Amino acid sequence: MAERVFMKGCEAIAEAATRAGCRFFAGYPITPQNEIPEYFARRMPEVGGTFVQGESEVASVNMLYGAVATGIRAMSSSSSCGISLYSEGVSYMAAARCPAVYVNVQRGGPGIGAIQPAQQDYLQATKASGNGGFKMIVLAPSTVQECVDMTYEAFDLAERDENPVLVLTDGVMGTMMEPVILPPMKSDAEVAEIRAKQAHRAVIGHAIGDQHTCEPGGIGDGWEKHNIETAAMYNTWDKDVRVEEFMMDDAEIVLAAYGISARISKVIVKELRKEGIKAGLIRPITVSPFPYDTFAKLDPAKVKGILDVEMSIPAQMRFDIDHAICGRIPVKECLRSGGQLLTNDQVMAGARELIKEVL
């Protein structure tokens, strides 16, 4: 087994991408994700890759668009207000079916917000990362190890679907250090092979002969054809839904959380169990596609209440929970926001309030 190393979340993401065969990174500095471009700046020349500090986020995301159009594995990263500037580029890559990977290390918002960690981009990330109603697989790691594993895998998913993939993390995980075991480094031959498979898209971003553009004034299936095709692709994602159900078999109180909030909630579930309270955790690992079925199948005769734990005020994941629960089980919230971090004690206090109300 590979040795465990102590790494910062941002650096671990950059190393994992390099090991997955990423050979191009473009980005623009913003806290709290600066260690990602910093690491790439040092690492890319070592593996014959290219690092570019773009003149802006808009330039960087379009460099990513250009790079993935050549078939190379490429990545970018930013944080919250920077990610807002990515909207156009990401939408264009979804239109051109480009397998780009990008990372949002979330900070407080809206606007320039706070440089400290938050989870305030959930709805943007899962519902509308740009215009036009496209969807993406959005992976939500809750440990530095998962940051590594999900970044490594994101490239495979992006290429399988010819669609952008977003890794949605936050400033806690980006900044904190934890032990990780790194995945194997893909060889130059493997990297070349991956690129050859993508070569059909050449520099126009489309498979040749498969352009979807609609001539102005023309009558035809044009973009609707594209929309129908991508919708069919999104419909295959049921198999990609990932969720952790922890101590859910007999749970009466359910904590629901993703990312940083989930790892805190898990500790609280264990604490409550020690007191004899039947608590459980549902942790969406893919926040898109969302594990609606896991919530929908909850039995109101058994589950007395759900606590939605998020670092966002107002709550955002709550919309997806409500969509699945349809009012059958009471849902309460435990929230911090704007760069203020949740701690174990605050989540425990939130859980106790819910327990008092429903048990």
Next chain:
Amino acid sequence: MERNLMIAGFGGQGVMTMGKLLAEATCEATDLNVSFFPSYGAAMRGGTANCFVVISDEEIGAPVSYALEDLVVMNGPSLHKFLPTLKAGGNLFINSTIVTDEITRDDVKVISAPVTQMALDINNPRALNVIMLGVYVGATDAVPADVIIKGIEHKFEKKPKLIQPNIDAFNMGLEIGKAQK
């Protein structure tokens, strides 16, 4: 068992390095889970810097806590700002060269060492953090002392001249910590 520690002081006193050394050494030489989380922001010169280290034999939840088992304060402002976050019965480590204010709580255990002066006395003024790490490990047994010695050897692999002076500084602190256990 989970144990959480905050180290706070002026920028430049090596509080981040101290936390990182403890956490990294624990990662390398034990099977324990460990996290390191630095505070950062629009810091000003002479302002406070701090970091959190959590060590646990179970999965770690929040890497940040305001109900601390252990608090290391290297300067006065940190004492006033963070003393309320220490749990009753917790350990308060004081750099007594600089922190001379009265401790306003009597429900915590105070362990003090004049680490700034000690570092000056051994002509190694930057080693105050390593001395304090010795005090911390000596008083708490948070990790075995060997773990940190191995960590120092690894950290200074490329600057072997610095290994022995840092081990000496660590051992000096270790004795003080043990004496106040």
